Amino acid sequence: MKNPMFWVLLTGMTILLIQQGLPVHSQGESQTDSKVMDNITVRQGENVFLRCAQGDIVTHTAWLNRSSILYAGEDKWSVDPRVSLVTLNQEEFTIKIEDVDMTDEGPYICAVQTSSRPRTTSVHILVQVPPTIINLSKDIVVNEGSNVTLMCQASGKPEPSLTWKLLSPSVDLVSEDEYLDIPSISRQRAGTYECTAINDIATDVQTVEITVNYAPSVSEGRDVGVTLGQRGVLECEVDAVPKPDFEWYRDERRIFNGLDGMEIEDAGQLSKLTFLNISEADYGNYTCIAINKLGSSNASFVLYEVIEPTSSTLVQGLVGGPLMAEGSTNVLLLTSSVLEKTTSETFALPAGPGAVQDGNSGSMGTHVHTYTCLLLVTLLPFLLKF
Template sequence: MRLCVVFYPARGGIGPGTRQLAGFCPGRWLMLIALRLLFLVPAGEPVRSSDSNFPKAMDNVTVRQGENAVLRCTIDSGVTRVAWLNRSSILYAGKDKWSLDPRVVIVTHSKTEYSIQIVGVDVYDEGPYTCSVQTQNHPRTSRVHVIVQVPPKIVNISSSISVNEGSNVTLLCLAIGRPEPTMTWRHLSPPARGFVSDEYLEITGITREQAGEYECNAYNEVSSDVRKVQVIVNYPPYIPDTRNVGAAVGQKGILQCEAFAVPSADFEWYKEDRRLFNGLNGVQIKNNGDMSMLTFFNVSEEDYGNYTCVASNKLGTSNTSVLLFEVSEPTSSTQIQEEKTSTILANWKGPGAVLDGNNRASAGMTASLWLLAILFVHFLFKF
């Protein structure tokens, strides 16, 4: 008695599609095993459409990663033995399973069909599979190619960056998948703008309007994967037109200065060559983001004049002038007189005034009295 070990290697060594047989093999059993393997191994002859006893040619099987793939082999009653092989590894011989991979199972074994299924297909399952049949004459084969589709996955993308205005920017987006994914870039700041499909997005002389989020979309026939990159564009302060402010003595006056900048600007206020500080000389300086406010709670004659707002960051400085000028405040006697005049004008309704239905009678009486008064004055001056 001799120990006999037979190896059928699969891809990558012992794994899916591998079977080991061990036992004590007499010489006659070695011959039987050799003969059995002889008809299981494909003869390499093409399938002939006129040979009805031989398996029909199969189309390629396309399946997404993680799904199940069914490989069907159509046969007839003239076939005596059948087997499924993956490259040089035997998966099934008749009803006997030779593969150690639990994902490979037989689903149909009849006189007309011999089919297997691979559960949860992965990338390494892609490749050729062979259905081999034995007839009374000699073996024939039919081959099918399994194509595994993989959803795209972005594996490398540029980090969020901060650059100075006018710089050149290159963004990278790399993805894997089957079929090979296509990449597109899009600027998400409104209005959203798309770019030519490519792994690289190159921006020459970037401007502040081109700051914001950029989206990379990798897609193929299976699905898509999306990632975003934040691009910050630094630029020196820019101060739009400011408005001069008028205030009366003793009243409150507020000067405003707005500056757009990245990073945010620091503000300083000056009157002539003298810098103003918060809380001194009855003024308050309050900064809030892009806005700075200089507040006078009790304006005096000395407060009138020209003020300079200076905004600066690490990239530059900008300044503007704001004028605080005097306006006259109405006196109390003038206000009382204006109020009396307004009251009289509001209550008096002249000949062209519009009257409602409830006041028509009183309006007629008033018109008659005015007419008598005018006639009385006329006769008084006549005599």
């Protein structure tokens, strides 16, 4: 390297002037050209090129960063593998810095010794960093009524703004701060909370899950009617967190799964008591109790008998009385009785060809009514077979 004293003096002055925040000159304002370029803004992870115009007859040239020399002509002084020489000729001296990070932000100086006088060109690199959430509250489980505070902290450049919102279920609850305070939390405000950090570069999003515990609340019991010998089910539905345990009772006696022809099936917030073959002894009052660590709740049910309609009860409904309660035999008795009565009273003919019928008993309307009743009673046993 030619004239090593030049590099020693240049480096010493550059370090001193940069630390003082003054413009860079090597010998004085009248003897040194000094140029300040516009700032270079680059995103973290990108590459940046630093260009310096040469001109005239250049004897020495160098790129400096803060207190160190990156390149002196073609000689690389920096040990950073990301720094490399791109162009060095009479017109241009350009170096490249790859994968720029925050540590690369700051002032850079190109120092050139020409045949006439020294010249410096300074530029400031600004590194933009996308936001990153660096500190976030963990998923939490609390009891209803507790006070909750969520925290979300993020880094980035420019400094990111932060917002909180409840995703599911959707509730109008938003905070534009790194802290979200929820006083006396209710079960309606349990769910997934989203923290968003955003700046001009990008956005980072992370979530926190809040679980709110509360005591069980059993829905009102629904009575069920079942026919003897059939299958019956009582259902007990509850709202509770955490998931409750269920107990079933017949009056004061607890029911256990698999005993007395009854099965108990629990699935989350629902419990079913199933009767495989209803007997007379099964009808009565039942109670479902749901229990978790915060409390309990119960509901009562009535299992009652439903009588299916038979041929006897159907005839009772048609005739309007209990004549048919004994079964099909009475159907025949009823038919023959009615037929006999109708034949003897309604179809009596006059005594002789010249006899005159009584106006009350011999009218056409009476005969029509009589024939209709006779037809209905005669066909009734056949209809009951279907």
